[in-house]
Every structure is written in C-alpha cells, then in structure tokens.
Amino acid sequence: MSLILTTDSVEPKERLAYWNDMICATYVQLETDAVQSDDFSGSIVTHRLPGMELSVVKSSAQKVLRTPHVISRSSDDFFIVSLQTQGQAIISQDGRDAHMSPGDCCVYDSTRPYTLHFGSGFEEIVLKFRRDQIHALLGGTELLTATTVEGHTGAGRVLFSLIHTLLNEIDRLRPAAAAAVANGVVNVLVAGLQSLPACKKAELSNLNAYHVARIRQYMDEHVRDPSLTIEMMAAHLGMSCGHLHRVFKNEAMSPSQYLWSQRLDACSRELIDLRKANLSVAAIAFSWGFNDAAHFSRAFRERFHCSPREWRQQAAAMAIAQGQRSADERG
Incomplete structure (x- = not known):
C-alpha cells in the first residue's frame, strides 16, 4: 500500500x-x-x-x-x-x-x-x-x-x-x-x-569465516527443531561450546540470536503466504521451532513492531487492495 x-x-x-x-x-x-x-x-x-x-x-x-x-x-x-x-x-x-x-x-x-x-x-x-x-x-x-x-x-x-x-x-x-x-x-x-x-x-580470517559458515549452515538446516541447543551444535560440529561462542565473537549476533532471527523471519514469510492462510499463528510458530505461543508473540512484536495477527491482517489488506486495482484495470 x-x-x-x-x-x-x-x-x-x-x-x-x-x-x-x-x-x-x-x-x-x-x-x-x-x-x-x-x-x-x-x-x-x-x-x-x-x-x-x-x-x-x-x-x-x-x-x-x-x-x-x-x-x-x-x-x-x-x-x-x-x-x-x-x-x-x-x-x-x-x-x-x-x-x-x-x-x-x-x-x-x-x-x-x-x-x-x-x-x-x-x-x-x-x-x-x-x-x-x-x-x-x-x-x-x-x-x-x-x-x-x-x-x-x-x-x-x-x-x-x-x-x-x-x-x-x-x-x-x-x-x-x-x-x-x-x-x-x-x-x-x-x-x-x-x-x-x-x-x-574488517573481514575475519578465512578459518574463522569457514567455521561461522559451518555453524550457520547447521542452524539453517535444523531451524525447525525445537530441541536444537548450542551443546547439540557443538557436539555435531566437533567443537566445544566455548570455541563455538568464540567463533561468533566478532559477529553481529550470537549463535542463539541468529537462530531466533531465522525462525522469526521464516514465520513472518509464512504468515503472509496465501497458501498458509488455513494455518493458525500458533501452528506456524510451532512448525518453525517455537514451543511457547506467548513467547513467540512477544519476540515477534519486538522484532516487527506489531503482533503476528496484525502482520497477517496487513498483508491481507494489501492483497485485497491489489485485487481491487487489478479489477479496476480490467474494467
């Protein structure tokens, strides 16, 4: 709009x-x-x-x-x-x-x-x-x-x-x-x-950048898993938790912050996808690794400055307005 x-x-x-x-x-x-x-x-x-x-x-x-x-x-x-x-x-x-x-x-x-x-x-x-x-x-x-x-x-x-x-x-x-x-x-x-x-x-060393990429790839591949923890990631990637955190020392987000950010972004996309219109807000949140609807709503509002329901309603209003414009153009 x-x-x-x-x-x-x-x-x-x-x-x-x-x-x-x-x-x-x-x-x-x-x-x-x-x-x-x-x-x-x-x-x-x-x-x-x-x-x-x-x-x-x-x-x-x-x-x-x-x-x-x-x-x-x-x-x-x-x-x-x-x-x-x-x-x-x-x-x-x-x-x-x-x-x-x-x-x-x-x-x-x-x-x-x-x-x-x-x-x-x-x-x-x-x-x-x-x-x-x-x-x-x-x-x-x-x-x-x-x-x-x-x-x-x-x-x-x-x-x-x-x-x-x-x-x-x-x-x-x-x-x-x-x-x-x-x-x-x-x-x-x-x-x-x-x-x-x-x-x-300001670029990181090639070795450090390699480890950051490995960790992010693992999180991206397991982003829907609600049981994913830093300990699990570290064990799978063959490093200690301390080393994993040190790798991210110069990154803008910690590993946990990156994971939550990816989950919130994925939910924001599905909430405005018409193919997912039959799913509830909670169902979308749970499918992306959240296990507490209230926590998800608070995190979503902090990130996007509106509730998940308001986000979805804004997208629906945009789709209706676009449909009306298309009808007017055809008429």
Missing part, C-alpha cells in the same frame, strides 16, 4: 514545519534547516513491504539533521539507505562525508548523529530497514556508514536496477512475493557494502 504526502496544499509560510513533520513521520525524528521561501516544496511517496519501507522523496534545497538531542528523545533503531536519482547530496556520519551524485547510494544508522545536505532541488529513493536485519548479515557497519557505493558497476548497479523494477511492479506484487523481493534487496545491499574497502579490512 502506498502513502502520498506533499506540501502542495499547504500555505507557503507553513510548508517547512509541515515538511519536518512529514519526514519525522516517515523516517525517524529529525530537524530540518532550510531557507523559508514561497517556492519550497516537497513530496514523499512511501510503499510499505514486509521487512522494508521504500519511499521516493522530491524536495527543495535543505539540511536534515539527526542530532544527539533528538536521538535521546526517541527509540528509533533503523538502517537507512539513500539512492540518489537527481541532484547532489552530502551525507555525513561517523566522521565521514559521502558525496552523492545520481546513481550513487549510501547507508546511515539512526542510532548515531548524521546530517543530510542537499544544496539544490533533489530526488532520492530511501530504503528503511530494521537495524538488526542488516546486523544479522554484516558486522562492523559503523565502518561503512557515509561511504559512497557507486551505482554504475557491481552490486550498486544491481541494487539500482532491482529497486527501479520493484517501483514499477510494486502495486502488482502479492505480499509473499513482496517479502521475497525485500529479502533480495537486503542481500544485494549487503553485497554492495561488502565491496567497500573498510569492510574488507
């Missing part, structure tokens, strides 16, 4: 304040510094997909700030990606400045201060993810913020192509397909970040 916000219907003298409210409601709590003028304008078109929010922003020159004071008053915990499509931008965080031209992309973290500077009118595509989604796949992200990923080659080019295709087809995607595409976007984004020099410097 899409949400369109614009300053067009607002009196010129009230547009800056209205715009600041718009970006705070769409992204995180922010402060906007822009020159008051009668021709200031801005619009945001937001599409909400399972696991990702995608928006297209068009506006006049401005500076957007995420200050320590603002951070102290909010609990926003997101990883945000800007893909520049028109105009120039400078994104600053963690002592670095990314100079953005059309075709470039860059990431920043809502838990630390940052500044977005647009010297003239611009357009950008913004992706917003839960921070733990990215941290589950990539450690050391504080080394990768405010660093330009060029969009004319490699993973950056693939990401731009994927996002443009998604924007063209987003109103026709069923919820399960949209979730799969969002997951693909995350994987391509991680591939792009892994190509950055700072990420390569």
